[in-house]
Amino acid sequence: MNKLIPLSMLLGFTLPVLAAPTLVAEQLKEEGKLAIPYQLYKLDNGLTVILAPDRTDPLVHLDVTYHVGSSRETVGKSGFAHFFEHMMFQGSKHVGDQEHMRIINEAGGDMNGTTNKDRTNYYETVPANQLEKVLWLEADRMGFLLDAVSQKKFEIQRSTVKNERAQRVDNQPYGLVSEKVGEALYPRTHPYSWQPIGYVEDLDRVDVNDLKQFFLRWYGPNNATLTLGGDFDTKQALAWIEQYFGSIPRGPEVAEPTPKPVTLPETRYLTLEDKVHLPLLYISYPTVSLGDPQEPALDMFADVLGGSASSMLYQSLVKTGKAIDVGASHYCEELACTLTVYAYPNPAVDGSLKTLKGEVDKVIGEFAQRGLKPEDLEKAISSYRASAIWGLDSVSGKVSQLAMGQVFAKDPNYVFKTLDAISKVTPAQVKSAYDTFIANKSAVVMSVVPKGKGAWQVAKPNFVPAKRALPDYSKHDVALVERPVKDTFDRSVQPNMGGAVSVNMPVIWHGKLDQGIQIIGTQNDEIPAVSIIIALPGGMLAEGKGELGLANLTAAMMGQGSERLTEADLSDELRKLGSSVSVSSAQYNTLITISSLADKLPQTLALVQEVYQQPGLRAADFERVKAQLLQGMQQSQQQPEWLVSQAFRELVYGKQNRLGQPSDGTATDVAKLTLADVRRFYQRYYSPHNAKVVVVGDVTQSQLEAQLGFLTQWQGKAPTLGSLMPKGEQAKPGIYLVDKPGAPQSVIRIGRRAMPFDTMGDYFTAGLMNFNLGGNFNSRINLNLREDKGYTYGASSGFSANREAGTFATGADVRSDATVDAIRQFLQELDNYRTTGPTPVELAYMRSAVSQQDAISYETLDQKASFLLQMIMYDLQPDYVQAQTQRIKTVASAELKASAAHWLDPAQMVIVVVGDKQKLEKPLQELHLPIYPLQLP
Template sequence: MNKLIPLGILLGVSLPLLAAPTLVSQQTKTAGQLAIPYQMYKLDNGLTVILAPDHSDPLVHLDVTYHVGSSRETVGKSGFAHFFEHMMFQGSKHVGDQEHMRIINEAGGDMNGTTNKDRTNYYETVPANQLEKVLWLEADRMGFLLDAVSQKKFEIQRATVKNERGQRVDNQPYGLVSERMGEALYPRTHPYSWQPIGYVEDLDRVGVDDLKQFFLRWYGPNNATLTLGGDFDTKQALAWIEQYFGTIPRGPDVAEPAPEPVSLPETRYITLEDKVHLPLLYISYPTVALGDPQEPALDLFADVLGGSASSMLYQSLVKSGKALEVGASHYCEELACTLTVYAYPNPALDGSLKTLKGEVDKVIGDFAQRGLTPDDLEKAISKYRASTIWGLDSVEGKVSQLAMGQVLAGDPGYVFKSLDAIGKVTPEQVRAAYDKFIAGKPAVVMSVVPKGKTDWQVAKPNFTPAKRELPDYSKHDAALPLRPVTDRFDRSVQPKVSDAVSAKVPAIWHGKLDKDIEIIGSQSDEIPAVSIMIALPGGIRAESKGELGLANLTAAMMEQGSVRLSEAQLSDELQKLGASIEFSSAQYNNLITISSLTDKLPQTLTLVKELWQRPGLREADFERTKAQLLQGMKQSEQQPEWLAGQAFRELIYGKESRLGEPADGVPADVAKLTLSDVKRFYQNYYNPSNAKVVVVGDVTQKQVEDQLGFLTEWKGTAPELGSLKPAGAQAKPGIYLVDKPGAPQSVIRIGRRAMAFDTTGDYFTAGLMNFNLGGNFNSRINLNLREDKGYTYGASSGFAANREVGVFSTGANVRADATVDAIRQFLKELDGYRASGPTPVELAYMRSAVSQQDALSYETLNQKAGFLLQMIMYDLKPDFVQAQSQLIKTVSQETLKRSATHWLDPDQMVIVVVGDKQKLEKPLAELHLPIYPLQLP
């Protein structure tokens, strides 16, 4: 083996030794205090490093946050920070194209990046033995990204960003609300006047050199914070960080941005005509900036105004039937904050937003007399405390809080200071903030109305954003030079990893109550909280013909309070406890999901008992809840993805099958349901006989069994339940076209009916087979449709199943003009993979990735609960995990090929396309497949 010659000798220069990182601050663990222990360091090049060891699970989470978002962009060059979120995954000097994600996937980890107005972060969660490798990866794109940036990559990612905008903004009901609100609220020169995703014309205007200059300006180590949490040795981690990041030269100095809150000379009225069913009233009041002393008072006011079922807006407008949904929030960003109020009117009474605006104004005005009560403060403190504790349930949650606090507020412990500040707010401070920013003050009032319904708007628009004045870019500062890195080691050598970590499968206990109620649990004291799920046999399989949606409606009614407690009183009780109790319906069960802090668990379960045994089921609540559900269904029908999903369900399972209809029901059936139907369903299918209970968290088996004893008090016999297995065959293969006139994108779904769920049989094998086809970012389908063709924001495939039947599906939201070739590419990938199966390289990749994912699978209470729920629902023994691991190691290429040959035949697939029929029908004929128009409600 050749010995590496130091770079300084090769260059004939003397390289200075790196100075040791400087300890800046630290937080130690103190009994009874909410805090995240950490140490914060600073490297010579300005990189901030926060280390938060946590040895509870064999994983690490790395976050690198750059203090750059859309607020650092200039007029006419919007979307750059978000564009870089994409470019940073396209390879760097020592990491090949698409290799970053492949390496993380192969390690059994996951990763992503996010961009908002103020910062961009990149993060990975991996098994603990992979730490050095992810540090190497992140350092390479910080110091060597531009070495790999090319015009081709630039063009592909520009297309991808456009597809993302099409999917999330232009082709979604209400998708343009934030963009239009920003344009009206802020001057054109204010960086919050545009959204992080940017304008398409700006993306079209710029070139790859503009992007490189943006990187050189903002992506230096002195404008970054590296936060590491999890199972690592601090001394070793710091040494690796110094090695890989310490020699990266600092970028230009970056000044901390000054707050830029705005004020309005008068109320601005704007209107957005959109493809929506329900109109929307959306009001934003400009307030302060992040960290302002008045921020907690405004947070509390927003909570009292519209933050819960007991809030002023909800009680005045929703309970009276004047609105279907309302809310208020105070959202703070680094430069400016806004207090936003929204309301959907009840069209059965009055679709006019002008009328609704008058009602909202009256409620806001009523606060002047009401003020803040001690009860408000108690609820807020409990709610914020519980939210903070649940945020510490994962290493990622802890790291995110530390990083956000440091980057945006200069304090890793900012979240805890915010919690403390909420507890110190006085009624006088809230009243002062209300008087200063809300009462009678100008705001932006947006009316979102269905196309052609401008008579529903609050007022005739009186404001048009100024035209964007683009600067003369030729007069900008001189180009920034590249910053070469000088090292003492060879960065092209990927770090080796130590032996694989052992996943910590939760220690499990089993219990049983009367009425054959099974309990499975796992005790964990990492946070003082408990998560419980009670599965009562029933769900949508218990619905009779003509009453589809009854399970969902009954669950919604169970949340409306008890005989003793109204919905508002229930909301108050839960907020004071910092707890949540949710009722829902699933395929086979009616579910009660409970989250509680440990010290409040007895009181929380007392409320569960009351709601379950003595639900209110009042007529007024029923009429309001049913109306809300019906309007929500109609609204869903405007969403292209919902249309595609429903068309696909109908074709795969058949309209006569319950699985062929929406889980929340059919509007025609729901409209006919009565309160008597709900009471009958409740009496029959909230019976605990044969129930399954999952418990995870900071509670012992004896404690929880004693506290759940009330489940045995139910009188009545266990109900008989039917099957969900479809009786008929799926629809015949071909293209089923759902018309969405003017759609800028087409939604494609391709698939077939498949096998039922299993843990070690055909279903599990098919999942392994699919991994390289469409089961990860580097899969064949995604690399083709997104990274090569630039047709979509993302494409995938997979199997899903219940205990009786399953489905294979693939698809994507694609550019409208790429619809035909996108389908062609999907079918080509299915046919090619079916013929060959995974290659030896792909097989090894799958083995490595899937086998190491277990290290990340049991960290949070929700993950543990999901694992236990699967075990108890399918009557699994804990050793099924070992059986699956053995299958992953031994499954052959021939076995996976047989699975692909059987399930991926394009001639067996139905193809759903939701798009503009007038533009698509003729081009789709080029595929030489039958085309069937499909009409959905």
């Protein structure tokens, strides 16, 4: 018998002995109790581990949350927690550059990371057989990130973060509101006085050594919570977690942060002149901190004040036409909470925010007499309970709730305790909180007004943030020593995936009602809830000449209640049930979307029946809703994304085609529409003839068909519908420049008209072809423009289509000074790819990634409903998924190259650029392409 020699003797050092994880707490499944079952463990190095097995779908979701956000940053180094999040995707000692995302994509998974003021988390959803691999990946960047950090990576990600800020903050209407309010609400030394995205000057100040120190200070296992949910064996998962994470040394001790709520000596007025159409009144009252006993009472006050269509603000301001939109919320963070009230006035009535502030103050003052009513609590409890249940619809939702509860409250099921706390709120508690924090109390009052409309502000600004006093960092930063990891195994070996998983395709049933109504459904009792989509033939397709937007306006009017119920009444009834019902217009259909708890479905459908058969369609509602839509259209035209999308639609489909116009119509047409037009559209196109119904959830076929019987009671003829097929050619190739003066970024959209939708033909093949061009994070386009050049926060490409037409488009939001070369890079990538097609490595990557995505594609009720909706709309058989999988395995490289050669010719593309014309017009001439100025309404 051969004697085994201990590995430690061969290596010449003593290897660490890893103790088994310690079980700290456990939540068992209890009948009738709303909670997520879990087990909580601690590793010797301080890592908190929460396991929540769920065998209903063949997937796992892993979340690693570090208790560090922007609130741990120091003055002058804002944005660093978020910046560091980007660096965590740039490879580690045993995982190459860009490999983390590539490995997850290749496994058919999905991943991302997020940073807020109080925490940073990283998460992956993958087929269950990839669990060991994702644990290996997360452990490698926890223990070995610094081995792969370089100055080049640091500079690229610094550019990426700057582009993200420009795209989300500086180039967006209202984008600076949170930043300006935070500066006024908190002292400059308070970490909530800056936003997680940070200031550009601070991002420029830090260097790669700051990054290394940040990692060593905050990214130890003792400051992390690993939460795993899904289809796994607990014993095996624990063994892998101990193997990959157990030997990572703990970092410096991290104290729990101390709450830092604030008070204001006086009301602070701010004004921001912005490129907006609608002024904005934004009021922030400082309150308590997360977990404070008064938090639930403040939540209830915000709900009564502005949380629904029956709220005090909505009824007083929106229903009277004084405001376009209003709302109130109490948002709690770890150090401090704020109660925020917002209101957009109706400029057609009075754009003055001073007048609006007086109206808001009046409503707030009225609460002193009104107080909290029993029905307020009933509606809130039902609504919050339904929201909690829907949060259990996915493994990721469960994991997220467990992780956040543990990190911030040391209780994984904290979310359900907050629901219990809400149910116990009393009128006296709400009145006390109102008196303490709201009534006649100081707040930050922000006025956002259109350029040149300073007279609309609430009051002359009376507050300027103090200049930040930047410390001498050489005296304050303490150098931290790297912590080497000693292992008993070779981490450079990537784990193999486990055995193939069986994809749980929904078991589908088909039904039929009178008048040609088709039903497709699947029964699922994972949560006691039901999701229903009723698709009535019509939508944009049914609009006539001169009435673009009528379908959208009619859908909006259907949400205003029935002959018996006002909008507020309908809102109240739905909230008491914990249900939601919405009506929307699509290209070929009007969609009625219903979400209900299973035990409330009969009552919910009774409300749907009432509104569907006896809509209110009141004149006063019509005038208000129409005004809201018109104001909203004008506001949309300030957004760069709307401008580039509309320009592209016009150029590709033509102004005369419905697809070439905005889905919500044109302001010219909507302004002329009458209530008679809406009633006519309702009578003609809300017919259930040939309707299609999708049902997913905890309900049987027989129950559902009986409850939907009201659809067959309609009296009338089936509507006659036309076509959306575009006529004529697309616009001439060239550059179409839409002027947005002063824009810090340019928004680029390059593309052409393409083919209609199919599941096995040219469209499906083109989608496979595009995967490596611009269809995933590691695509050629994104790696070039984001990861190599640092021009953008993200670049992509793809095909989209309906049953009659489609487009190919690629683009990005890029730095203004990079516009010309970004376009050049896009065109070169298109030309190169159409010449070569995918490489053998790219082909294998696509096959692996796309074919394994099914394992995570049918988990939630919404995912199942979308799958069934596509099936019923395109008359597909369930086995089309298997046929697509086979097609992915067998498609030849030559087929993909031929598809690329046909669709990716740059000479056939229109190029839309939304940016500062004065800065761009001359440099764009370097591309030697015709340049056409394009004026949008």
